[in-house]
Amino acid sequence: MRTAALTLIGTSLFGLCSLAEAARPLEPIEIDIRDKASLQRGAKVFVNYCLSCHSASYMRFSRIASDLVIPEPLMVEKLMFVTDKIGNTMEIAMRAVDAEAWFGVVPPDLSVIARSRSPEWLFAFLTSFYLDPSRPTGVNNLESRGTAMPHVLWEYQGWRRLAQQVENAGRGDSLSLEMAIAGRLPDSEYKNMVRDLVSFLAYLAEPVKPLRQNVGIGVLLYLAVFLAIAYLLKQEYWKDI
Ligand code: HEC
Structure with a gap:
């Protein structure tokens, strides 16, 4: 009974927090965690661009290999940089104290982030970094104001800045972004890349x-x-x- 009450309070508090943050309506996205090719592409982005700062310590490389039908030797060669033991969980080499010194916060483990946030939120987060010289990383994010995370996929998306129409200043929903410096991918392809990555995160959260x-x-x-x-x-x- 007590746990039920606590859960109820927890859920309502969580609900309130997410309401407070959900200034902009989230764009619905289509992901399919049965689409192995998409998950494989997402896994590749994840190990190359996220697994340096974020761990996914509830997941083992061997499980990914078997779930996503990736032959083990290929998995070890192409997708494992921190360890060569395929039975290991997805840990990172960076120590929490160093992370705190560099970023001010420890990057969260991403094993179940797709459940604590949502695929839609992750998609919005990863597509809405913009240039902001007042931030130590040089970027800010429309979904997570003042985030300590740098724009790690800048090479692909390029750099965007706030568009000059700030009628309803201060409200997240009146802000929009425009391209400042183009990246390697056109917008639609960058979105496909992020969709694959988010599919992979959704798979991680519930394999x-x-x-x-x-x-x-x-x-x-x-x-x-x-x-x-x-x-x-x-x-x-x-x-x-
Ligand atoms: C250079 C280190 C670094 C890399 C690489 C990195 N992140 Fe982060 N990330 C961070 C830090 C630091 C935070 C904590 C931000 C904060 O709380 O202000 C974070 C936070 C997050 C969050 C949580 C945001 C929130 O507010 O809940 C998500 C989701 C995330 N990162 C996803 C990713 C993904 C996906 C990648 C790979 C494309 C990635 N990160 C790569 C440093 C990094």
């Missing part, structure tokens, strides 16, 4: 989701078949009464 859904469908089918048998049996038993 058993496809299995869970399959089992669910199996159980429902079984119940349907069983219902039919039970009905026929009932007809048979009550025939003479």
